Amino acid sequence: MLSKQVVLTSAMTLACALGIGFFMQASSPRWAGEAAAAADPQLPPEPGPAELKIENITLTSRRAEPALSDAQPQSAPLAQPGACNVTAAAEAGPMAMVSLTVSAPCHGGERLTVHHSGMTFTAALDRSGHFAAQVPALTRTAVYIAETASGGGAVAVAEAADAETVERVVLQWSGSSGLEIHAREFGAEYGSTGHVWHGAVPGAAAGQVIRLGDASLLAPRIAEIYSVPASHPGRSGTVSLTAEAEVTGLNCGRDISAQALQLSGGRLSSRDLVIAMPDCDAQGSFLVLNNLVEDLKIASN
Numbered sequence: 467m468l469s470k471q472v473v474l475t476s477a478m479t480l481a482c483a484l485g486i487g488f489f490m491q492a493s494s495p496r497w498a499g500e501a502a503a504a505a506d507p508q509l510p511p512e513p514g515p516a517e518l519k520i521e522n523i524t525l526t527s528r529r530a531e532p533a534l535s536d537a538q539p540q541s542a543p544l545a546q547p548g549a550c551n552v553t554a555a556a557e558a559g560p561m562a563m564v565s566l567t568v569s570a571p572c573h574g575g576e577r578l579t580v581h582h583s584g585m586t587f588t589a590a591l592d593r594s595g596h597f598a599a600q601v602p603a604l605t606r607t608a609v610y611i612a613e614t615a616s617g618g619g620a621v622a623v624a625e626a627a628d629a630e631t632v633e634r635v636v637l638q639w640s641g642s643s644g645l646e647i648h649a650r651e652f653g654a655e656y657g658s659t660g661h662v663w664h665g666a667v668p669g670a671a672a673g674q675v676i677r678l679g680d681a682s683l684l685a686p687r688i689a690e691i692y693s694v695p696a697s698h699p700g701r702s703g704t705v706s707l708t709a710e711a712e713v714t715g716l717n718c719g720r721d722i723s724a725q726a727l728q729l730s731g732g733r734l735s736s737r738d739l740v741i742a743m744p745d746c747d748a749q750g751s752f753l754v755l756n757n758l759v760e761d762l763k764i765a766s767n
Contacts (some may be wrong), residue, residue, distance in 0.1 A: 481702035515722035530600060536657065536669055554612045558726035561693060562603040562629040566622060568612045570595035577615040577683060582608060584727055584736055585636050588690045602691045602731050603629050604636070630732035634655045637709050638689040639724040642681075642716040643741075645709060647690045648672055652703040652764075670738050672698055672764070673705065695763065696731075704764035709755040728759050 551571035557565045568578060574595040579588050582606040591597050591614070603626035613619035637647040651672050654660025659670050664677045672686055673694030678684050694705060708727070711717065726737045736763065739758065744751065 475670055508765055552614060552618040552732050553619045554620035554622035556610050556624035558624040558626045562626040562632045564601050564603050564608055564624045565599045566599055566610055568597040570614050570618055573614045573616060573618055579613050581611040585638060585689055587688050588687045589680045599734045602634055602693055605629060631696050633694050633728040633748050634758050635692045635707055636727035640687050641685055643711045643722040644714050645724055646715050647675060648708050648710055649694050649705045697765045697767035699767055702764055705762040705764060707759050707761055709758045711753045713744050713748045713751045715749060717743050718749055
């Protein structure tokens with residue numbers, strides 16, 4: 467938070483872009499030689515058909531196996547086709563929040579990447595290959611794509627009927643950038659009830675910030691989303707938005723990349739940026755980006 471040490475303000479370069487995106491032998495039988503031997507008169511005449519006798523027969527073919535009875539052990543059944551399919555489901559709730567679940571029974575513990583209208587974050591499937599989260603919708607017809615590290619994937623769709631009644635801002639990045647999104651509602655000061663960020667008490671203010679993504683993964687993709695109703699009972703005003711980055715040993719003296727997505731009035735826009743972080747002697751300070759996204763105008767109802 468900005469209560470730590472010094473606040474730095476940086477000039478940044480913004481490049482507008484929209485992000486996103488599946489190896490007879492045919493030989494005729496030959497009878498060699500001719501049967502030319504003459505019958506030997508000393509040999510006894512060949513027996514007629516009635517005189518042939520066949521005795522002492524030994525069977526050399528394999529004996530037929532008896533049919534298996536219910537009492538005999540059966541071999542293990544083969545795995546059913548599709549048992550390892552990745553599936554996903556999405557169900558819309560209030561404030562255009564979507565309950566997203568992913569099941570990947572043969573991918574337990576794998577890295578999972580979720581895509582939605584330009585927003586991307588990474589998480590880890592649990593041992594059974596399950597993942598669940600509340601994910602904000604950025605469009606009325608919200609399409610979510612989930613893919614595992616080994617290539618399995620699924621798509622889920624939810625109809626978020628109230629997406630146009632929500633103002634929403636996404637700040638996303640990869641790695642250890644130190645970025646955070648901060649909203650100060652209706653003129654609130656830092657540290658007060660109207661100061662909303664991912665470390666604030668949920669439900670105390672008009673809006674809320676949630677963070678999606680597992681920072682413990684290698685090169686994680688993280689997204690922070692601030693959401694607030696487009697109108698507020700008996701109150702109107704401005705929500706001031708800033709992107710802030712603490713200068714740490716992991717990001718000091720280098721450039722960090724990020725992207726902002728903004729949903730306002732049902733329209734979604736995006737903006738890319740590259741931030742030059744201060745040198746490492748400024749560790750503990752905060753870089754404040756004031757013009758990354760537009761402030762929100764909240765109407766009274």
